[in-house]
Amino acid sequence: MTNVLLLGAGTIGRMIATLLVQTGDYAVRVADSDAESLRRLKAKVNVETVVIDAACEDQLLAAMNGQTVVISALTFSLNPGVARAALAAGASYFDLTEDVETTIAVRAVSAAAKPGQIFMPQCGLAPGFVGIAAHHLAQKFDSLDSLLLRVGALPEFPTNSLKYNLTWSTDGLINEYCNPCDVIHQGKRQEVWPLEGFEHLSIDGVEYEAFSTSGGLGTLCETFDGRVRELNYKTIRYMGHRERMLFLLDELRLRDRRPLLKEILENAVPRTLQDVVVIFCTATGQRDGQMIQLWDARKVYHQKHGDEVWSAIQITTAAAMCASVDMHLHGQLPSTGFVRQEQVDFDTFLANRFGQHYVGPAAQTNMSS
Secondary structure, X not given: OEEEEEEOOOHHHHHHXXXXXHHOOEEEEEEXXXXXXXXXXXXXXXOEEEEOOOOOHHHHHHHOOOOOEXXXXXXXXXXXXXXXXXXXXXXXXXXXXXXHHHHHHHHHHHOOOOOOOEEEOOOXXXXXXXXXXXXXXXXXXXXXXXXXXXXXXEEOOOOOOOOOOEOOOHHHHHHHHHOOEEEEEOOEXXXXXXXXXXXXXXXXXXXXXXXXXXOOOOOHHHHHOOOOOEEEEEEEEEOOHHHHHHHHHHHOOHHHOHHHHHHHHHHHOOEOOOEEEEEEEEEEEEEOOEEEEEEEEEEEEOEEEOOEEEOHHHHHHHHHHHHHHHHHHOOOOOOOXXXXXXXXOHHHXXXXXXXXXXXXXXXXXXXXX
């Protein structure tokens, strides 16, 4: 039995706790500042709960006592402190952050990791699984020309003018839409403005739009610097979404008033559990003297899990996190220090009991070889 401290009892944290506990291999302690959230979780899942202020490193250290693994499902701003506490406690650290500066801070902490202790940020969908899939495609070429990653967490039945419902962290969404985006363009690593690079694409006969957003590449720009002409990540949305977001962000100047933007979105845009996650990675390059293109396309839908409906973004994000932890404990990841998502073997990930959610009954897949 492996002891795990899970920080955060929100949308994704509840799913992580459920998946881990159901295996019978993990004893999960869940910590949160919201006692009511912990009470609701404990009523459904056999976990230990503790109320803490995650901004207090002394309280974090106390909660980490006796824990082998620490998982942060908190807002990104708290993660550097969690990483420092995990280092002091000797526990391996995992998070879901899409924030670039947070990952840089966690990486700095990891330099002092003890033998057998790893620090693995970005263990969700994007960044996370999408980087694993893209890196897998890239290895199939003699020389790589382009690597393009496209991901969207969308309502299955859009009804409002934004053609969007909230499905995960509003702070994370705003970060993606407002922060600079890392890319490699014409062989040079650079930053581009979010919501630029507008394009149309069609998947399974459905028309979508896509545009640049921040954080989805994780550490891929560093990994492929000097090895690829084009590398970028874009978010998939239904047609018309970007135009309305540009009105909010630029014409109403809410890009510079993020707390107000968050309040507006959370009070006006409903959440939904009836969603679909769309993943589309393409790679182009030379193989056996020919220019070819390979792709990995998949859709994951919401599904019934016990007596609850779990959203597709809950499933994909939590499954990727749990698979990362599982592979670490089975010796299938680097053993010490900072671990990038592209160091995860794609086939090992999909064969994992948690990674199976990307190929299971709720998923549609289409892969080239």
